[in-house]
């Protein structure tokens with residue numbers, strides 16, 4: 001097997017995993033390289049950030065996923081550069097890894113529109129560490145408010161600002177509102193958690209801009225019914241230890257969460273290849289990097305246009321379809337068969353939840369909202385989770401939340417905050433005033 005054609009897949013996210021699944025049975029050996037040891041189901045990350053699900057319910061060890069595939073080797077390592085002429089990757093330990101075909105599926109991270117200094121005050125949501133950090137901040141804000149005598153400081157502690165009203169911002173705002181209004185009130189003695197302000201800030205004219213206008217309007221109304229203040233058409237101009245400034249006015253908020261802006265992984269820089277403003281590699285219609293038929297880029301790391309000229313969206317089904325396509329191209333090449341037709345994206349629809357009982361679904365040909373949409377959203381997500389145990393456990397958790405408004409994962413755990421000597425708020429040096 002060591003002499004077999006070597007396919008290296010960087011990134012075991014949605015795109016990378018799908019490519020490897022589709023290559024099953026092909027005459028290749030595969031090395032999957034990821035800097036994390038787990039595949040993460042990002043669509044439910046906001047639930048880990050809001051204490052609804054435990055991190056282990058939405059992540060799986062990569063090594064375990066391929067335990068029955070002898071031809072797949074897993075490497076826990078971070079790729080730092082690529083030597084195209086030598087066909088080698090440089091890893092973080094200084095070692096090199098050669099490839100015959102390379103699939104780059106390294107995804108994206110949140111971006112701050114050139115304001116990197118905002119990140120410590122407004123964490124984004126992309127990894128499990130981000131989720132547990134945000135969960136800790138939300139829960140600690142309530143804890144600190146319970147002990148705070150000063151009314152102004154208490155109000156700031158009970159103010160949660162979410163920047164960006166795409167699906168993640170909407171889902172976070174709705175769930176934090178439910179946490180404050182339904183889950184937490186009985187647990188506190190001095191504060192009324194129902195008085196918490198949850199402010200969703202969006203620079204554009206509506207929430208969920210990718211959805212049809214009537215669904216956006218419904219989502220806004222549903223959020224407001226949950227007690228979320230929705231501020232539209234107001235860009236954020238400052239984020240600091242006091243809170244956030246938007247529409248020219250400051251809002252004192254102890255917890256600010258960033259759900260706007262995406263920046264691709266630096267794969268284009270590694271290759272010195274053309275990229276768009278968000279850093280996504282501009283690939284050919286067969287998803288190869290221009291001038292390098294042996295290198296593919298897929299998912300959030302790449303930009304490819306649909307037939308109508310719009311970019312393929314940065315969502316999980318798109319990454320998966322691209323993974324399948326790339327595996328088919330590799331298989332065809334190995335067989336000496338003609339190359340498959342250029343990649344064609346099939347959009348299956350957009351889904352978002354607003355709290356535990358409402359959702360919006362836009363399939364294009366049919367639009368759904370309300371409780372029916374929420375059940376459908378739930379079934380779809382459970383279907384796409386990996387493993388029976390996780391499906392059962394997530395379903396049970398959701399039914400429990402639905403019936404009792406209780407969220408079990410209300411744990412404050414710090415990722416090294418104490419070790420850095422920064423106390424309970426690892427990235428905030430001062431309390432809000």
Ligand SMILES: Cc1cc2nc3c(=O)[nH]c(=O)nc-3n(C[C@H](O)[C@H](O)[C@H](O)COP(=O)(O)OP(=O)(O)OC[C@H]3O[C@@H](n4cnc5c(N)ncnc54)[C@H](O)[C@@H]3O)c2cc1C
Nearest residue numbers: 011013014015035042043079106107299300314315316319
């Ligand atoms: C909070 C959140 C909610 C979302 N909700 C939805 C949703 O509801 N529906 C939907 O369809 N999409 C959703 N998305 C988008 C979706 O998750 C992405 O489009 C999808 O994950 C892209 O897949 P990918 O394979 O390109 O990258 P990813 O799934 O991000 O995987 C990239 C992998 O590459 C690894 N990696 C990165 N850099 C390196 C390196 N240098 N070396 C080694 N490994 C590396 C990472 O560790 C990661 O495992 C959401 C995203 C987020 C962040």
